[in-house]
Every structure is written in C-alpha cells, then in structure tokens.
Amino acid sequence: MWESFGFEFVNFYFVPGIVLGCIYALGAIGITLTFGILRFANFAHGEVMMTGAYVTWTIMALTGALFGWALHPLIAAIPSVFLMILVFFVVDRFFYKPFRKAPTIKVVMASFGMMLVIRSLVQILWGPNQITFVKGIAKPNSFIRELTGSMDMMILVPNKHFLIMGGTVVIVMLLGYLLTYTRIGKAMRAVSDSPDLALVTGIDVEVVIRATWIVGGACAVAAGVFLATDIQMLETTMGFRMLLPMFAAAILGGIGKPYGAVLGGLVIGLAEELSSYPWIGDAPLLSPGYKSGVAFSIMIVMLIVRPSGIFKGRTF
C-alpha cells in the first residue's frame, strides 16, 4: 500500500499541497481582512508579497556583502515587514483614502492601478530577470526520513517545508490571539462585522484600518518570503500568480473570516497539487499546465453555490 500509493502521494503531492496551501493562506488572510474591513478587493496585495520577498533578499545580500553575515531569511524578513507596512500606509494614504466615501469600485480601480505601479517599480529597481533566493538543492530532513523509513513509511520533507508549515502555524496562532484577546483585534472583527455600527459606537475606524494594514502586511511578507523559500527564486510576476488563488481562498473561506481564509488557502493549495495526481490510470488527472485553473474553477463553483463561503462571510 505505502510502496504503491503512499510514498509518491504523500511526498510529491500531499506535502507540497499543504506547503502551497500555507503560502496561499497567509496571503489570503490579508486579502480577506482588507475585503472585510475596508470593503474592497485589493488587487495590489500580491505585489506587496512579491516586493516583501525582494526586500528580504536585498537585506540578506547587503548584510552579506557589508558584514559577511549570512542572515536567515526569517531574520531578514523582519525589517522587510516594517518597510512593507510603511508601503501599505503610504499607498493607503495617497491612493486609497481619497476614495473612502466614494463608490467601492473607485478604490478597486485604484488598487488595480497600484498593482501595476508597484510591479513596475520593482522591475525598474531589481530588473525583470529571475533572482536566486536560496542556493542549492533542498535535501529532505534526514531525521524524519530515518524515523519514518524505519517504520516503512519513508517521508521526505525538506527543511524549507518544515519552516513554511511551522511558520504558518505560529503566525495563524498569533493572529488568533490578536483577534480573540486584544482590544484592537476585537475592534477589527467589529468593523468587519458592521462598519456603520462601529462608527456610531465610537470606534476609531482609521486606527482599525492601520491595524489591518499592519496585520495584512506582515502576513503578506511572510507569504512572499515563504514562497521565495519554496521555489528558491524571485520573479516579478510571482505576486500576480498568487493573486487569483488567494482571492479564491478568501472567497472560499468567507469574506472577512481569517480562519476561513486559512482553510480556503489549504484547500486551494491541496486541490492544485492533487489535481495533477494520476487518480485514474497513469496520466495526471489534469495536465500540470492547468494547475492555476483549479483555483479559478473552485472559486466560480463557490460563487454559484454559496457566495458567502464556508464560514458564511459577507456577501455584497
């Protein structure tokens, strides 16, 4: 059983699916919070993810060249998080805030424009070519391999995948704490629930919006760095490639529901990877070229069947 099915399935489809799902989940958290609290689909979110990864790489390269340090990506990501939160603040102040009271579609349009502005800026600064993020071949974790190998269920998971899965668990737990136990987190849920009521309750909505950009920005940089760690390189189109699966994850989980976004991300990530498993016969069920179509199909089905998502989020 394990030889014929499990080994290949778990190591080459299931685990990569979960890893991809973690990355989608982190990105989708920001999208769903923005959608819930600021009430618009932020098309620039993927680009912030991508830029965060580029900045992280630059910090690693600079500290390497200047001080000879070999910074771990997660350490280098910390200053990058601050920078990207600043980017979100600036973008919000100058390009989104003028449309707070205008029809939503204006700010969606502005965010669509920002998507291209941010991407062009990255292409000007870093050039359009791929950059190697981490060198070398990722070897499977030897401890897990030996341990599971002795039980005749050899599992091959590279350390980078443990890092991504572990990191996602920690971030989601922190987010859970923030939303359940802190004043600002509860206020974020309140605004997401009803912005009008929040206003007449005296909640300072602008403070909540800033908190949203902070949380969304931190999760976006984490997602970008994890993605770069996984594929071991940087591309200026990687943010845009993530955008559709992340929207799909947010809609699947229910708009304004961070846990829904996490679940949605995992489902989309798994579905994309498992779609190319040879379920019937020897050929992949779906040609890997169509992988990114899976997210879209799930999203469309969800919009037909249940637009409010699994966790019954908002519909507009």
Next chain:
Amino acid sequence: MDQLIGYFLYFCSLLAVGGIYSLIALGLNVQWGFAGLFNVGIAGFVSIGAYTYALLTTDTSPLHYGGLGLPLAVGIVAAMVASGLISAIIGVICIRLRSDYLAIATIGIAEIIKLVLKNNSEITNGPRGINKIPRLWENFTEERFYNDWPMSWFASAETWQSIFSSLPRWWWQPCFALSIIIAVYVVYRLLEKLRLSPWGRMMTAIRENEPAAHAAGKNVTGRRIEAFILGSMIMGLAGAVLAMHLRLIEPTNTFDPSKLTFLVWVMLIAGGSGNNRGAILGSFLIWVIWSASEIVINVGINVIDDFTNIHVGILSTRAGYLRMLLIGLLLQYILQKYPLGILPESRPTASSKT
C-alpha cells in the same frame, strides 16, 4: 520623398493601432460606462476574438488546427460570437454579485484563456502562436485570395498580379488604417444610437438608482448581462482586427494585460467613461502619449548618460517599466482629480438629474 512616405506610413500605423484601442475602449464603455461593470479581463476577450479569427481565416497549416481558410468576414463575425459566448457564461454567474467579484472573475477568466491557448498546442500551436494571419487589403495580394472567388470573378490571376506589382509595396497600409477608422465610426454610430434608445436610457436609470429600477420591475441583471456581452463582442471584433494588424499572435506577450487591459482602462477613464466620443479621444490621446513616452524616456536616459557621471545606461533596458509606472500614476491622478475625464458623460434625457 522616401522619408515623407515613412512618416505617412508611421502615421497610418498610429491610426490603425489607435483605432484598435478605440474599438476595445468602446466595448469597455458599454460595460463600464453604460452598465457600471468592472471588467479587468479585457485581454482575455480580445485574445478569444483574435484566435478565433486567426484559426478560421489562415491557410491550412500543420502547426495548428485548420486553418480553415474561410473568408475574412466569417472570421470577424465568429470572433465576435466567440467572445460574446465566453462573456455570457461569466456574466450569468457573476453579475448578480457586487462589482468586486466580477473584477476577480474577469481577471481569472483572462488567465484561464491564456492557459488554454498556451497548453492546447495541437489547436493553437501553444506558446509559438499563429503566423501568417490574413490582413484585410494586403491579403488580396496573396495567391489563394486572387485565385479564388470573389476576386477571380473580376479578373484573372495574371491581371491581379500585374495590378499589385504596379502599386507601391505599401499600398494596403493606408487602406487598412482607413478601414479600421471606418469600423470605429460605424461602431460609434451604432453605440450612440443604442445609448439614446430605450435600452440605453434604461441602463442609465439602472446605474443612477438601482433600487428604483428594480422597484419599477426592470430586469436589472438581464440588462447588465446584455451590456456585458455586447461590450465583449466589440472587444472580440477588436481582437480580430488586432490579429490582422499583427499577423502573428501568441498567448503571452501579444495579450499582455498591462498593455491591453490596463492601458484601455486608462484610455477610457482619461477620455471620459460613459461618453463614446471620450472613449475614442482617450484611446488616441493615451496611445500617442504611450508611443511618444518611449522615445522621450530613451532620449532622456541617453542625455543623462552622456552628459553626467551618473550611469543610467542600465535603465534603458528597463525603460518600458518606467513607462508603465508613469502611466499607472497618471491613472491615479486622473481618478482623483478628473474623475469625469476629458469629455464627461452627457445624459440622454434632459429631465434626469445629475
């Protein structure tokens, strides 16, 4: 003299591409300006039109399906129908939801279309694309056209050959550009007629006050889907014309969303959404700015590089991105400062309040 002809031909090609953009912008105006539908998958609908036209009209090729070598007009009509069908499916699913969802769905469908075009190599020749697409006017000089009806009714192949060889090589260029301009004019007149028709007035009423239109028993969703399909059909037409103009299309760079979808949005917003003349004006204006900015930026980079110690030579390879950045900021500026555009919408009825 040669230089003058060179300028004239450059002018023709500016007119042709400006006209193609005008067609797309007119299609978008039906969706956004008339019906308030936010379509960011323009590139997808244009590519459907282009590929349909290409596969139906090219000569038989071992590289891709067909081509069927059908008459150009058949290809154009089929391009419109194909684009309309795809938009009908998306419209029925998403238009009842809020505009954001339609935006996400359209950007998604554009990606899916790109995937299909890239991966179904046996039909579309995959990333290598389709070549030798017949172009209106120029196609008459191709053997398979003058050997066949209707051209063969008028003159023999030899006569046609001698006629064409007596003309300058570029004779078809002004004809092609003029045909596109005529097409833009026809579409414009039809849309103006539509805008002032009861259907157009109803679209305005729906946009102004949706609940009231609902309450008056109007089928709001139905009308919107119609507008979405009509707009996409015009985009399909533009796709067919674009395929003619380029003669070689492939799934990725030809239909780069930043140069199709985004630029067209800037054109419509700058020209004045809701105003058909604004859509055309915006298209030509932004297209000229876009074309000129390439020259200006490159000259600027060279000047800085030659006369200062700052070596910005590396930027010249990235000038295209700088252009994109500037046009993106231009959009933000227009959105905030001149949301109505150069030619603001004029309402069809005098009685309706602004």
Next chain:
Amino acid sequence: MNTDNFTLELKNITAGYGESEILHGINLKVKPGEIVAIIGPNGAGKSTAIKAILGLLNITKGSVLLDGNDITDTPPDRVVTKGISYVPQTHNVFVNLSVQENLEMGAWTRTDGIPERLDEMFTLFPDLREKRRQAAGSLSGGQRQMVAMAKALMVDAKVLLLDEPTAGLSPKYRGEIFSTIQDINSSGVPILIVEQNAKQALGCANRGYVLVEGTNRYEGTGKELLDDREVARMFLGGGE
C-alpha cells in the same frame, strides 16, 4: 441665554440627505435627568433628527449643543467621545462578537473602569450575564436590544439616544424595554427616545415632541400630549 440648563439642545436644525431636505428647522431640548420622546408619523424626520445629532448627515442650518457647547458637524466617532451614546434601530449589535465583546467595544473610548462598568451592566441586564460568551447574533430580538443598550451605556454618556427600541418586539419585551429605560434614567442618564409606539413612549417620558413633515408640531409633558385630543386623534391610534 442660559443654555447650561440643557444637556442637549437642537436649535433650528435644517438637514437632509444629499439634496433632499428632510428637517426644516426643528427645535428640541433635553434637560438633565429627563426622558424625552419624539413621536410622529412615518417620514416625519424622527430618525433623521437623531442622525443629525450624531453628525451622520449634512446640517445646512442651525446648531446642536451638548451642555452648551456647539457640536454641530462633529464626525460620528467623535460625537461618542463627547458623551452622546446611540442605539440604532436595526443592526445595533456586532453579530459575530460575543455579548461581552460587544460591551467591550461600547467602551472603546473609555480608558479605565471597564470591568466595573461591565459588572454594572450585567447587574442591570441579568439575562446577559449568563449569555456573555454567546455570539450576539444568536440572541433573540429583545435580548439583542438589551445588548445594544448595555453597549451604549458602557461609556459615561451625557445623554442616551434610542432609535425605536421596541420596533418589531413582542408586547412582553416592549414593556420590559420601557421599564429598563426608566431604570437607566433613574441612575441619572437623560434619554432621548424616538418611538412609533407613541402611547407607551409618552407614558414613560417626562416630555415629548411631535414632529410632522420635518417641523415641530406639538410639544409638552408626556401627560399633556397623551391627553391632547389632536395628538390622540393623529397618533395614538383609532383602535381605542
């Protein structure tokens, strides 16, 4: 000239949504410790008057005074900080938040004494204490109204505005709500209440205003208005 005697005063307010004017110069006063009821037919501008106080719409003429200070056109979130608490007619609780979290959100502008006030609220609304961990969306209409009122009282309100608190509730809950309103008032909080249910509202109010078509029509003590034949004919229903 002595405006200090009024907790809340609306002077000649003209206001509306966008271009349509709904209030054409209304005057209204709430004295310390009073319950004041605004009654009137549908579309008379009752709820609009409350929204004008909160800064939710454009005031074109006139002014709103709180304790003699001009608060006209203060944005809604700042109005709360100044001491005006408001319970909207519908959508007045955060349905996805627990009862206690709703109350905590009500205390957003407060910096200290939150646990004490929470305890006071649970004493005032004993039903809510046992349901404190439940999502507000899972409660019945009457209980939601309690949560909404408790939430509004989490701050030290100078005046409490209630927009049709009994709309859509069963008679049993209606009575309960009105007696709670009197309890709250007896702790010293002045209350301005907008009601369809004119009879009960005037019954518990010190004074009342009758608005018709965006202007003041009658005013007087609750009893005066209840006894007024004209008012009775217009609003207190032909059923009795």
